[in-house]
Amino acid sequence: MSGIRPSFGIGDVMALRSQVLSRSAALRDVHAASEGARAFAPAQTPGAGFAATLNTALQQVSAVQEHSSAMQVAYERGTVTDIAQVMLARQEAGVAFEATLQVRNKLLTAYQDIMRMGG
Template identity: 60%
Template sequence: MSGLPSIGAGGGGVQQILALRQQIIARNDLLREIHTAQAANQTSAPQGQTDGFASSLQHALNGVSAVQQRSEDLSVAYEKGEVTDVAKVMLARQEAGVAFEATLQVRNKLLSAYQDIMRMGV
């Protein structure tokens, strides 16, 4: 037990653990930011090329479709017994549900904007 830090009356061991925990959280946040930035760079259009609204919308719909397909694949694999992590399956299903709801809200806003434009007098 001499290799383990002792937790004495001063609480130095607890402070060390809390400091280590904060460092891990900070590094995790930094890695998450880097990963998100890299994913955004991979999905964005190259410099000098601009995508139109239709292609942006199509790209977003393809992303939602991919999330839903992944959720379906995980659900089927869980039902077959190939995947045993129910949390992973439920997280994928929730992610697909949120993506669908967000798409539905965007569609509603676009429809509302279209109707407002059609009501305008010229």
């Protein structure tokens, strides 16, 4: 057998390894930043009401969206060079917004159902 060997040397392996490690570190940084900006299970005190919980959740979604915008601006300025970080932040903001929109729709439907019952 002639055995075709790929031209993949130890330098290529080391370069690939460093890329993987840097991206992993970048993803950990984004995850840590987003965890600091939001915690979707807010701690509630016994007297906390529904409105306070909803307000806290909306503030957390807003913080995620602001973080996404800041990442995009930083990428445009050149301070953040990893597009994966920017895209991950944008996806998180999109998911948070969609979840908020779905909750709003369910609350609106529930309110309309309650108002129809009162007749």
